[in-house]
Amino acid sequence: MKKNVLISVYNMEIGGIERSLINMLESFDYEKYNVDLLIFHHVGEFIKLIPKSVNVLPQIEKYTVFRKPVSQCLREGQVSLSVLRIMSKLIAGVKAKVRKLEEGSGYIQMQLSIRYSSLILPRINKEYDVAISYAWPHDIVADKIKAKMKFAWIHTDYSKLEIDNKIDLRVWSKFDYIASVSEACTESFLRIYPSLKKKVINIENLTSPTFIKKMADENITFNKVEKQVFKVVSVGRLSYVKGFDLAIEALKSLHANGYKNIKWYVIGYGGYENELKELIDKNNLNDSFILLGKKINPYPYIKACDLYVQPSRYEGKAVTVSEAKILGKPILITRYPTSSSQIENGLEGIICDLSVEGLSEGIKELYLDKELRGILINNIKNKDYSNSSELDKLYKIIS
Missing domain, CATH: 3.40.50.2000 (Glycogen Phosphorylase B;)
Incomplete structure (x- = not known):
């Protein structure tokens, strides 16, 4: 019964x-x-x-x-x-x-x-x-x-x-x-x-790796535009906890140091949106820190990115980090208290200091070191992340 x-x-x-x-x-x-x-x-x-x-x-x-x-x-x-x-x-x-x-x-x-x-x-x-x-x-x-x-x-x-x-x-x-x-x-x-x-x-x-990979195959214009741009993607609710204010400051620092080829795309919505828009405008990043809003299917954007970043102040276990691993992307996350349960540092991705400097230095390292990105991708591409x-x-x- x-x-x-x-x-x-x-x-x-x-x-x-x-x-x-x-x-x-x-x-x-x-x-x-x-x-x-x-x-x-x-x-x-x-x-x-x-x-x-x-x-x-x-x-x-x-x-x-x-x-x-x-x-x-x-x-x-x-x-x-x-x-x-x-x-x-x-x-x-x-x-x-x-x-x-x-x-x-x-x-x-x-x-x-x-x-x-x-x-x-x-x-x-x-x-x-x-x-x-x-x-x-x-x-x-x-x-x-x-x-x-x-x-x-x-x-x-x-x-x-x-x-x-x-x-x-x-x-x-x-x-x-x-x-x-x-x-x-x-x-x-x-x-x-x-x-x-x-x-x-x-x-x-x-x-579900099968479901995620199937959804990631959806065609979006994001796949075709700005091929010369280094695309950073993050997914999460627009809240203080997710650290997107730190991300904006980190991108500002990267641009100030000459790395203007980097653009950061955020998929999500939430009550912190107006504050983030003001910070983006204040730092003249309207063309390079882009809030894409709600997306029922974020997977094509993760698949098309050059680097997935989770800039959170704290997390339980971010689902999107696991999904980025399934899609074989190099990953950078901040050192929030549970970060070591998310990735094996240096093998599945990189854990950086939870700060503007930590994020900007981590992104710069992965931007400049294509070989390191390749190593991280190779370390995860044959792993089975299904856990039913x-x-x-x-x-x-x-x-």
Whole structure:
């Protein structure tokens, strides 16, 4: 008899977490499991990529509020939830001020919003054998889903999150298992929550080399233009965390030192876009640091680049770095805390200092040294980066 599995995610906007979820759903064993997908807000280009074997549950309007502006929630009649969000913002502001948080009250505000909102959010009536909270907010699966076994997923470096750890621990403690995408993520998580050690298992983000290579063959004009230009490509949400402000300054430095043949293309979107555009304009890089926006298929751009760069301040395990390896590209990443779990430095790519100077020097080295780029490509081109067997770790527990 098939087991009933629920998987939750906030939306299906273009992002690494959502892409890894699609890969997992593509690989799931639907002969043994019925899978319901609970998407809190039915938006995002990746919705069309959900396999037909998955049953997408109807949208619940009250579950959509957490990333919408409060003004929009009020217009849509979500008065009670809007009041709770305003209250959460005020309380979070006080907590952030007391703790002198560098990134402000944003994360704590999100925590409080979902904590208070969960008191009035509706429950899901169906009972499941397994419920998986694949991404924030985990409180929904923790408090509103009835299941014999509950999983939650870690996708980031918890040592870098400025959150209220007491609130967080309350939520994590309600899960039977916590899946972490890398050993480095596990280590940073357990430094903060050592009491949860017995619950944590490592399950890497799934990648499908066949799917990625097939998608990378799509024809785009990017393949044909500016053949004399050295093309750097990065993929990621436009946020402070991803370090694209450092990337802009690094390209400015490279141009100032005579390397004006280098252009940097970024695929992604997010709330930091205006700040980045201002920085690009300020540094006269409008023709050479180019924000390409949302792309449901980033793979042709990665395939066509001369160098893939991940300039992040921190990551859990960047899906795009694994995808760049699959596509056989030379890779440069910054030395964020989990970087050593992403590539073997000097073999699969290069890890540089997490700074403007580190990025500019790393790019310059790989730009000038074609032989080094060739060595990195040869080191990865025959490797098998498929890892569908990671799902066996999940099946072993839930079967």
